[in-house]
Amino acid sequence: MSDARLQVLGLTKRFGKKTAVRDVSFTVxxxxxFCLLGPSGCGKTTILRMIGxxxxxxxxxxxxxxxxxxFDPPEKRDINIVFQNYALFPHMTVYDNIxxxxxxxxxxxxxxxxxxxxxxxxxxLTGYEHKYPRQLSGGEQQRVALLRALxxxxxxxxxxxxxxxxxxxxxxxxxxELINIQDDFHITFIYVTHxxxxxxxxxxxxxxxxxxxxxxxxxxxxxxxxxxxxxxxxFIGNTNLFDGSVKEVAGQQARVxxxxxxxxxxxxxxxxxxxxxxxxxxxxxxxxxIHIARTxxxxxxxxxxxxxxxxxxxxxxxxxxxVRLNAGHTVRVFTQxxxxxGGHDAITWDDQVWVYWRPAHSLILPD
Amino acid sequence: xxxxRFALAFYTYAVIGLLIxxxxxxxxxxxxxxxxxxxxxxxxxxxxxxxxxxQRPDLHKAIWTSLWIAAVVTVISLVLxxxxxxxxxxxxxxxxxxxxxxVALPFVVPWLLLGIAxxxxxxxxxxxxxxxxxxxxxxxxDVPLVAVLVAARMxxxxxxxxxxxxxxxxxxxxxxxxxTLPIIAPAVIAAGIFAFNWSFDAFVVTHFVSGTQxxxxxxxxxxxxxxxxxPVINAVSxxxxxxxxxxxxxxxxxxxxxxxxDSWL
Numbered sequence: 001m002s003d004a005r006l007q008v009l010g011l012t013k014r015f016g017k018k019t020a021v022r023d024v025s026f027t028v029x030x031x032x033x034f035c036l037l038g039p040s041g042c043g044k045t046t047i048l049r050m051i052g053x054x055x056x057x058x059x060x061x062x063x064x065x066x067x068x069x070x071f072d073p074p075e076k077r078d079i080n081i082v083f084q085n086y087a088l089f090p091h092m093t094v095y096d097n098i099x100x101x102x103x104x105x106x107x108x109x110x111x112x113x114x115x116x117x118x119x120x121x122x123x124x125l126t127g128y129e130h131k132y133p134r135q136l137s138g139g140e141q142q143r144v145a146l147l148r149a150l151x152x153x154x155x156x157x158x159x160x161x162x163x164x165x166x167x168x169x170x171x172x173x174x175x176x177e178l179i180n181i182q183d184d185f186h187i188t189f190i191y192v193t194h195x196x197x198x199x200x201x202x203x204x205x206x207x208x209x210x211x212x213x214x215x216x217x218x219x220x221x222x223x224x225x226x227x228x229x230x231x232x233x234x235f236i237g238n239t240n241l242f243d244g245s246v247k248e249v250a251g252q253q254a255r256v257x258x259x260x261x262x263x264x265x266x267x268x269x270x271x272x273x274x275x276x277x278x279x280x281x282x283x284x285x286x287x288x289x290i291h292i293a294r295t296x297x298x299x300x301x302x303x304x305x306x307x308x309x310x311x312x313x314x315x316x317x318x319x320x321x322x323v324r325l326n327a328g329h330t331v332r333v334f335t336q337x338x339x340x341x342g343g344h345d346a347i348t349w350d351d352q353v354w355v356y357w358r359p360a361h362s363l364i365l366p367d
Numbered sequence: 368x369x370x371x372r373f374a375l376a377f378y379t380y381a382v383i384g385l386l387i388x389x390x391x392x393x394x395x396x397x398x399x400x401x402x403x404x405x406x407x408x409x410x411x412x413x414x415x416x417x418x419x420x421x422q423r424p425d426l427h428k429a430i431w432t433s434l435w436i437a438a439v440v441t442v443i444s445l446v447l448x449x450x451x452x453x454x455x456x457x458x459x460x461x462x463x464x465x466x467x468x469x470v471a472l473p474f475v476v477p478w479l480l481l482g483i484a485x486x487x488x489x490x491x492x493x494x495x496x497x498x499x500x501x502x503x504x505x506x507x508x509d510v511p512l513v514a515v516l517v518a519a520r521m522x523x524x525x526x527x528x529x530x531x532x533x534x535x536x537x538x539x540x541x542x543x544x545x546x547t548l549p550i551i552a553p554a555v556i557a558a559g560i561f562a563f564n565w566s567f568d569a570f571v572v573t574h575f576v577s578g579t580q581x582x583x584x585x586x587x588x589x590x591x592x593x594x595x596x597x598p599v600i601n602a603v604s605x606x607x608x609x610x611x612x613x614x615x616x617x618x619x620x621x622x623x624x625x626x627x628x629d630s631w632l
Contacts, residue, residue, distance in 0.1 A: 072528070074534045
């Protein structure tokens with residue numbers, strides 16, 4: 001892994017008695033868009049600060065292009081940060097804010113003027129040179145913060161929930177702009193967010209964190225389709241979780257007894273070694289993998305259960321059904337709205353329905 | 368409710384006006400009165416007390432002594448006070464509250480005690496009383512003044528700004544120079560003005576540690592013993608009151624304007 005841009009090895013940080021980051025390791029490749037995803041307080045921002053040099057770890061190392069930079073001060077690292085609250089210098093104009101890094105590096109003023117102008121054009125901020133940060137909207141401040149951190153072309157750019165404070169529309173627009181900028185500039189991004197949809201949309205790879213640990217690292221599809229445990233399945237996207245215990249293991253599949261629902265066949269996405277009869281597990285089924293119908297599906301090929309439609313949420317592209325199973329569980333089902341009128345046999349409130357899905361879509365996960 | 372508020376405001380203005388401003392106004396008015404006694408009837412407009420003040424070398428020397436002492440005190444207090452403010456507002460550490468109390472203590476110690484304590488201290492250490500003992504003494508109460516005023520400003524500003532500056536290539540000193548200092552500059556200038564005034568006006572503490580030095584307040588004190596000096600003191604005081612009020616007003620304006628994130632450095 002000598003071609004890795006950034007390596008984090010066994011990073012640990014304690015604040016008082018609380019361990020904020022616990023033995024975290026990962027490797028980021030050049031030009032990768034790497035997301036650190038987790039609920040607030042899970043330690044992802046602490047990791048970012050240790051990579052940026054704003055915090056010194058209690059244990060572990062940070063390597064940039066193979067060089068140990070664990071104890072280098074922030075000004076010595078070719079790594080820049082886009083702060084959560086932007087941290088724009090309030091006493092400087094947009095121009096001076098963006099020119100701050102280049103000036104510290106001693107660029108000639110000519111070159112600074114050219115480069116700042118070019119970047120402002122890319123970010124649709126031409127003409128904003130002499131404005132002050134307080135005169136800008138949140139989205140504009142965000143862009144300036146990004147340009148300020150980008151202009152010196154650092155090896156790695158760390159982004160700490162950069163879109164967290166913005167409206168949904170602006171956020172979605174800036175997500176695209178960020179991805180394009182990352183492509184254009186060939187800079188490695190490490191992007192911290194608690195928004196799983198943002199991570200899925202933007203990340204080449206995602207590290208899912210909880211309570212100071214990394215639970216899983218993978219590309220968005222593998223994180224979504226093959227979560228390593230209950231937390232990851234629950235945190236990424238929507239899912240239906242059934243608690244039960246393993247009854248038998250047969251080939252690639254296993255049968256899990258779920259009290260009230262019956263036996264569900266499923267697969268273990270990360271190995272079957274721990275699947276022994278009697279082990280308690282969670283079964284995760286994504287709502288879009290579930291079918292819903294008034295008539296019963298053929299027995300054998302499907303996991304199935306019967307229930308009553310409790311709620312219908314029409315979302316335009318899709319419809320979400322909330323089905324109360326006879327045993328008391330609630331199941332969410334997403335169906336695509338392929339027809340405009342829903343058809344003459346459209347399912348409605350209080351209908352008796354079957355919900356069913358393939359065993360391959362029942363993920364058996366350790367608790 | 369509105370009427371009560373109006374009445375309260377009126378009384379406040381009236382009390383402050385009668386107790387503080389009226390005596391000052393009377394002082395200034397009578398400094399132009401052509402009489403040795405500070406009372407009515409009005410004997411006619413004159414500038415001769417101002418002229419007399421101009422011809423008192425002892426007065427000039429006292430003012431000059433106070434000015435240079437205040438200048439030195441201000442510079443020292445600004446450096447130490449800004450550093451202390453930084454420690455008070457910026458970092459979290461065990462004993463921060465204790466440190467803040469330690470810095471602010473000279474605020475609440477009666478100045479009479481402070482003067483006596485300093486005198487005993489210098490005496491015990493065998494430090495001869497001089498302008499420098501005055502300067503050291505003034506620094507003891509000007510540092511907390513500066514620290515408190517500047518810390519108030521520092522509390523308002525985003526600590527991540529310094530982190531951002533470091534991240535963009537600044538050493539700690541450069542981050543302070545290019546980011547922190549410009550932002551706190553209004554408060555620092557205001558604190559400097561207040562510190563200068565406090566030193567220039569200080570009588571009680573100075574009285575104990577001055578030795579043979581005569582600062583302006585000490586000169587006034589000794590000159591007061593002869594009633595013939597009264598009109599001259601009056602004239603000089605009027606000038607100083609006007610200058611100081613102007614400075615304090617400026618300091619207040621700077622301090623308030625500083626809230627918007629402007630700066631001049």
